[in-house]
Structures are given as structure tokens and as C-alpha cells.
Amino acid sequence: MKFDFAIVIIAVSMLGIGLERCDCKMVQFIFGDSLSDVGNNIYLSKSLAQASxxxxxxxxxxxxxxxxxxxxxxxxxxxxxxxxxxxxxxxxDPSLTEDVILENGVNYASGGGGILNETGSFFIQRFSLYKQIELFEGTQELIRSKIGKVEAEKFFQEARYVVALGSNDFINNYLMPLYSDSWTYNDETFMDYLVGTLQDQLKVLHGLGARQLMVFGLGPMGCIPLQRVLSTSGNCQEKTNKLALNFNKASSKVVNDLGKQLPNSSYRFGDAYDVVNNVISNPSKYGFENADSPCCSFGRIRPALTCIPASKLCKDRSKYVFWDEYHPSDKANEMIATELIKKFGFKRVDQTQSSSPSPELAPSPTSDD
Known part of the structure; x- marks a missing residue:
């Protein structure tokens, strides 16, 4: 009996067969920036991109x-x-364990992060998309050691994946003279560099088991309060918006092509530009009164960049599209989410599990820190 048990242990070690059977739930793995960050940057003590x-x-x-x-x-x-x-x-999150991952998935999003490694470097600490993918590989090792190779492969292939980055690659990289990319590239060559990098990253994710994935594009990032206040007119910066539209066009083609090329993949592109643009362009239609300035601001001193304890809040937060210079308010996020659900036909997972798989995912919208 002891000999037989030893053989079992050896087989488990060599073949990655888990001693625990996993009745795994459907979960999400989210890769993103500050629009999706749920606390990673709080634990990056040197990061200047904070919501703490x-x-x-x-x-x-x-x-x-x-x-x-x-x-x-x-x-x-x-x-x-x-x-x-x-x-x-x-x-x-210090409370993250293998059991928590199996029950809830993981969010790797990091404020200030971008598709490119150099993006947001002046924030000092942040997770780029490549770094987030590296952390995901570590997560896979943990789960394989917990439930075995076969069950882990099934778990990761049945999960949903969201990739929502790109705004920082423009706002906190290409459009800022402090970054070398701003003078190394022009609009066309930078777009090729950025989207080509994204394509490589999506291939890596597929190799790691991501089969049902949605990539979200950019919204009118030239209309966030920071971009408006930096313009001479106070209006949206159309050059910045054009970059967002061109990124959406190029990355949409990449995602659609990969969905056809990569085996057993269901890759989709979520173009949220028109959804967010409608809320910003017609705020009263959606119950808002202000779509061009932040609810949390430091009086007349702008841009204040982040919301701080000394900042003043607007009287009614539900009437403002933007919370700070970069990010939508809770009410605006609710409105954007509602419109995205309508546009992409997202369904409850208990209504989709019995049918053929499709990437019914939870996305993040557009403008960023």
C-alpha cells in the first residue's frame, strides 16, 4: 500500500495531476489601467498614480x-x-489565495499602466500589460500546484478575459514631450508600434489559455477634463480624439484577425467610443448637468490631477460625468455600463454556459489617468 501511494505521488508530481478535484466557477481575469484598477496601486508604495x-x-x-x-x-x-x-x-490584495482565485478570478489592472512598458514611467511604479501578463503566469503556477495541470488548463480556458488599456500610451506617453516616444515616432509609426505590441501580447495570452477574450477600445480621451483645461478653448482636443479613433480601427482589425487565426479562440473587440461620446456630448439626455469639469477639484486651481482631502466636491455627484480630471463618476460608469450591456448584448453567465461559448465579459471604458 505504501509503495502504491508513493507511485501516485510521483505521478502527481510528473504529470501535474491534482489531488483535489476542482468544481470550478466561471471567473474573469482583467488586464487594464486606472479605469479597472481595484486596488493594486495601493500596494505599490512608490507609485504616484494613487487613489488612496x-x-x-x-x-x-x-x-x-x-x-x-x-x-x-x-x-x-x-x-x-x-x-x-x-x-x-x-x-x-494580501488576502488573495488559490481558493480566492478559483472563486473570483484576479484583477491585474494598474493605474498609470499601458500597453507599452515605457508608458507612465513618471508614475515610478505601475504594472504595464507585459508585467500583468507575467503576474498572470505566476497565478497559473499557483493554480496548477493546487488542482493539477489538467483541471487548471480547463479552469483557465473556460474563464473570461478582459484587456482594456491604451489611453495612457497616448496621454501619459506619446502626447507628453517628457517621454522619448513623443519625438521618436509620428502618429502613424507610433500607432504601428503600439498596436503591433498589443497583437504580440494577445498571442501570449492565447498561449496561456485565454480563449474567450474581449479587448476594449478607447473613448473620446480628448474630452476628459484634463485635455479640455489644457486646450486654449476649453473644448475637446480633436487631435487626441482622432488618435483614439485610429487606435480603435487598427486594434479592431488585429483582434478580429486573431480571432480567425488562433485555434479555439473567441476574440472580440469592444468599441465603446460612441457610447462614451454620447454621454459626454449629450449629458442632459442621460441626466447629467456637467460633462466638462471634475466633481472633485481644488477650487480654481486646475488641473489638480488627483482628488485630495483638501479638494472641494460638487453639490450633487450624480450630475457630473467626471469624478476627477481623468476618470468618470460612479453614476457615469453606471450609465456607460448600461449602454455597453445593450450594445454588446452581455448576458448573465447562467444563461450562456449551456450554449456555445462567447466572450460575455465585464469591460472597462475609455479615458484614463
């Missing part, structure tokens, strides 16, 4: 900062809730 001070999180839970760059929920929170998916915790 009041009044962030004032309208969520206990009202204390929780790492989200808003007064409340992210779009991913809201869509995931509507789909019956668990909210993935931050990768750096």
Missing part, C-alpha cells in the same frame, strides 16, 4: 478609499454584477 486618499471611494461600501479611481464602482464592477460574475480582487 479621500474622497476616492466615498460612494462605495464604507466610503473609504479602496483603490478605485472614482467615487464608486468601475464599469467592470457594474457589468460583472449584472452578469452574475464575481468581482475579481486585486492581484496584490
Amino acid at each position: 486618499l479621500p474622497w476616492y471611494g466615498i460612494d462605495m461600501g464604507n466610503g473609504l478609499p479602496n483603490g478605485r479611481f472614482s467615487n464608486g464602482r468601475t464599469v467592470a464592477d457594474i457589468i460583472g454584477d449584472n452578469m452574475g460574475l464575481p468581482r475579481p480582487p486585486a492581484f496584490l
Whole structure:
């Protein structure tokens, strides 16, 4: 009997067969920036991209900062809730364990992060998409050691994946003279570099088991309050918006092509530009009164960049599209999520599991830190 048991242990070690059987749930793995960050940057002590001070999180839970760059929920929170998916915790959350991952998935999103490694370098610490993918590989090792290679492969292939980055690659890289990319490339060559890098990253994710994946494009990032206040007119910066539209066009083609080329893949592109643009262009239609300035601001001193305890809040947060200079308010995220659910036909996972798989995912929208 002892000899037989030893053989079993050896087989487990060599073949990756788990001693535990996994009755795994459908979960999400989210790769993103500050629009999807649920607390990773809080644990990056040297990062300058932080949502760790009041009044962030004032309208969520206990009202204390929780790492989200808003007064409340992210779009991913809201869509995931509507789909019956668990909210993935931050990768750096100290309470994260193998059991938590199997129950909830993981969120690797990091404020200031981009598709390119050099993006957001002046924030000092942040996770680029390549770094997030590296962390995901570590997650896979943990799960394989927990449930074995076969069950782990099934778990990761049945999961949903969201990739939502790109705004920082423009706003906190190409459009800032402090970054070498701003003078190394022109609009066309930078777009080729950026989208080509994204294509390589999506191939890596497929190799790691990502079969049902949605990539979200950019919204009118030239209309965020920071871009408006930096313009001479106070209007949206159309050059920046054009870059967003060109990125969406190029990355949409890449995602669609990969969906045809990569085996057993269901890859989709989520173009949220028109959804967010409609809310910004016609705020009263959606119940808003202000779509060009932040609810949380430092009086007349602008741009204040982040919301801090000394900042003043607008009288009614539900009437403002933007919470700070970069990010939508909870109410705007709710409106954007509702419109995205309509546009992409997201369904509850308990309504899709019995049918052929499709990437019913929880996305993040557009403008960024």
C-alpha cells in the first residue's frame, strides 16, 4: 500500500495531476489601467498614480478609499454584477489565495499602466500589460500546484478575459514631450508600434489559455477634463480624439484577425467610443448637468490631477460625468455600463454556459489617468 501511494505521488508530481478535484466557477481575469484598477496601486508604495486618499471611494461600501479611481464602482464592477460574475480582487490584495482565485478570478489592472512598458514611467511604479501578463503566469503556477495541470488548463480556458488599456500610451506617453516616444515616432509609426505590441501580447495570452477574450477600445480621451483645461478653448482636443479613433480601427482589425487565426479562440473587440461620446456630448439626455469639469477639484486651481482631502466636491455627484480630471463618476460608469450591456448584448453567465461559448465579459471604458 505504501509503495502504491508513493507511485501516485510521483505521478502527481510528473504529470501535474491534482489531488483535489476542482468544481470550478466561471471567473474573469482583467488586464487594464486606472479605469479597472481595484486596488493594486495601493500596494505599490512608490507609485504616484494613487487613489488612496479621500474622497476616492466615498460612494462605495464604507466610503473609504479602496483603490478605485472614482467615487464608486468601475464599469467592470457594474457589468460583472449584472452578469452574475464575481468581482475579481486585486492581484496584490494580501488576502488573495488559490481558493480566492478559483472563486473570483484576479484583477491585474494598474493605474498609470499601458500597453507599452515605457508608458507612465513618471508614475515610478505601475504594472504595464507585459508585467500583468507575467503576474498572470505566476497565478497559473499557483493554480496548477493546487488542482493539477489538467483541471487548471480547463479552469483557465473556460474563464473570461478582459484587456482594456491604451489611453495612457497616448496621454501619459506619446502626447507628453517628457517621454522619448513623443519625438521618436509620428502618429502613424507610433500607432504601428503600439498596436503591433498589443497583437504580440494577445498571442501570449492565447498561449496561456485565454480563449474567450474581449479587448476594449478607447473613448473620446480628448474630452476628459484634463485635455479640455489644457486646450486654449476649453473644448475637446480633436487631435487626441482622432488618435483614439485610429487606435480603435487598427486594434479592431488585429483582434478580429486573431480571432480567425488562433485555434479555439473567441476574440472580440469592444468599441465603446460612441457610447462614451454620447454621454459626454449629450449629458442632459442621460441626466447629467456637467460633462466638462471634475466633481472633485481644488477650487480654481486646475488641473489638480488627483482628488485630495483638501479638494472641494460638487453639490450633487450624480450630475457630473467626471469624478476627477481623468476618470468618470460612479453614476457615469453606471450609465456607460448600461449602454455597453445593450450594445454588446452581455448576458448573465447562467444563461450562456449551456450554449456555445462567447466572450460575455465585464469591460472597462475609455479615458484614463
